[in-house]
Amino acid sequence: MKRIYFTVILLTVLCLLSASYGFPQKDRNCFKCHTLKKDEAQALLKTFDPDVKVLNVKTGPVKYLWEIDIETKGRKIPVYIDLPKKNIFSGSLISIQRKKNLTRDSVSELNKVDVSKIPLKDALVLGDKNAKNRVIVFDDPE
Amino acid sequence: MKKLVAERKDVVFYIKMSPLKMHPGAYEKSKTIVCEKSMKLLEDAYEKKPLPSPKCKTSAVDENVKLTEKLGITSAPALVLPDGRVSTGYRDANAMKALIDKK
Numbered sequence: 001m002k003r004i005y006f007t008v009i010l011l012t013v014l015c016l017l018s019a020s021y022g023f024p025q026k027d028r029n030c031f032k033c034h035t036l037k038k039d040e041a042q043a044l045l046k047t048f049d050p051d052v053k054v055l056n057v058k059t060g061p062v063k064y065l066w067e068i069d070i071e072t073k074g075r076k077i078p079v080y081i082d083l084p085k086k087n088i089f090s091g092s093l094i095s096i097q098r099k100k101n102l103t104r105d106s107v108s109e110l111n112k113v114d115v116s117k118i119p120l121k122d123a124l125v126l127g128d129k130n131a132k133n134r135v136i137v138f139d140d141p142e
Numbered sequence: 143m144k145k146l147v148a149e150r151k152d153v154v155f156y157i158k159m160s161p162l163k164m165h166p167g168a169y170e171k172s173k174t175i176v177c178e179k180s181m182k183l184l185e186d187a188y189e190k191k192p193l194p195s196p197k198c199k200t201s202a203v204d205e206n207v208k209l210t211e212k213l214g215i216t217s218a219p220a221l222v223l224p225d226g227r228v229s230t231g232y233r234d235a236n237a238m239k240a241l242i243d244k245k
């Protein structure tokens with residue numbers, strides 16, 4: 001029993017050490033050792049934005065970053081905090097490999113609208129009106 | 143959009159006219175297009191051809207402007223995808239396909 005205890009403690013210490021000294025080992029899941037609670041994130045972010053409301057904290061799309069969904073000034077956006085909780089990152093996170101703006105994807109995911117509430121009577125229809133994928137386009141004629 | 147619907151029969155676009163305030167002529171043009179519900183007129187407008195004055199009274203354009211403000215849409219074109227995601231800015235056919243298929 002004691003032995004198991006010791007092993008657990010040793011592993012925890014090792015994981016913490018490797019994360020804080022910047023020697024993360026390949027495929028190690030550091031989110032197992034590090035935690036960030038909602039109210040903790042709220043406190044960290046409040047320093048910079050008194051109106052911030054933390055909606056959700058999750059393990060981010062990249063290693064070593066938490067993704068925190070916040071609501072501020074009527075808009076929902078993600079910001080990121082690193083595992084040691086020393087830095088906040090707010091801006092576009094872009095995946096080189098996938099050639100994709102991950103932050104923009106999160107923003108549209110967070111700010112989904114209810115499509116059934118958009119009237120379509122005035123809309124011009126391009127394609128088969130009964131097609132499975134209905135895309136509503138708001139456009140300017142100029 | 144045209145290219146995409148030609149290629150993908152499972153996609154349909156519902157185009158709503160929502161003129162931007164920075165384009166002074168866009169409001170009247172939007173009304174003309176909505177009155178006639180004409181793709182041809184919309185294409186003419188894209189090609190910068192002059193459009194006739196609106197032939198009907200419609201509140202649809204004003205309602206669209208209000209709706210986009212409510213949805214936080216500030217630029218055109220804005221796509222509202224089947225699952226409710228909003229994506230703004232011009233996209234080519236492939237980029238639109240990726241958005242629809244969530245890739």
